[in-house]
Amino acid sequence: MLAALEECKVVIAQLRGERTDDEVWNALFQEAVDLAQAFDIQPCIPRRAGRQQHRNNAPADTPSEYWKVTLYNVFVDHLLMELEERLIVAEPKFKAFNLLPRKVNEFDEEHFNVTFDAYNADIIGDRDDFRAEVQRWTLRWNMAAHKPVSVCDTIKCTNRHLYPSVFNVLVALLTIPVSTATAERSFSCLKRLKTYLRSTMGQTRLQNLAVLHTHSAIDVDVEKIIDIFADKKKRNLNFVF
Secondary structure, three states: OHHHHHHHHHHHHHHHHHHOOHHHHHHHHHHHHHHHHOOOOOOOOOOOOOOOOOOOOOOOOOHHHHHHHHHHHHHHHHHHHHHHHHHHOOHHHHHHHHHOHHHHHHOOHHHHHHHHHHOOOOOOOOHHHHHHHHHHHHHHHHHOOOOOOOHHHHHHOOOOOOOHHHHHHHHHHHOOOOOOHHHHHHHHHHHHHOOHHHOOOOHHHHHHHHHHHHOOOOOOOHHHHHHHHHOOOOOOOOOOO
16 A cells, blocks of 8 residues: 555656646647547537536637647546545555554654554554554564564454554554445445335344345355254244254
């Protein structure tokens, strides 16, 4: 994630440079003109309306200037805004990756202050308490022979009672999505489950069905589930043979 963040900064710098580079736009526009000629389309400026309603009345003398202002610049600005809002804004939270055992020695004072401010709501105690906990955390993994690599493996090896703040920070770090695809899939799943005919379904049943639907690739032992269901309470019908 940290490598992706640094690469994102490179992409942002490149896009900002290309936005003001006329040679880049001229090459793109010429490519579009060549493509349009194959369909007998001539580049032109759309008819300007006296009152702006559905499109921009951008001042331009040539089609190249018009489409650069109304299309190219708008697209690049939107792309830059999305990259900054999705990755650059969350950069302070990504500093917590240096709490991983293999990078814990890189967790310096700057990373400590940024992490404490970013995860202040999840940290138990004040700054001094968190500093002491991080020092014990660093010493522990410097003495360990085997060090987990991923955040998920680190959480499994972390005692939440001995390192409560570090545990909370790692859990919060693990829940940061790279994109919105996971959340969108969850909403799509609910749309398929919470239908008109299931409008009275309870929250517990809906949640359980959503988990089953989301993790449908996991093999389920049907016989074991029937046994658990049958042992819940006494029933007139014998489920277990």
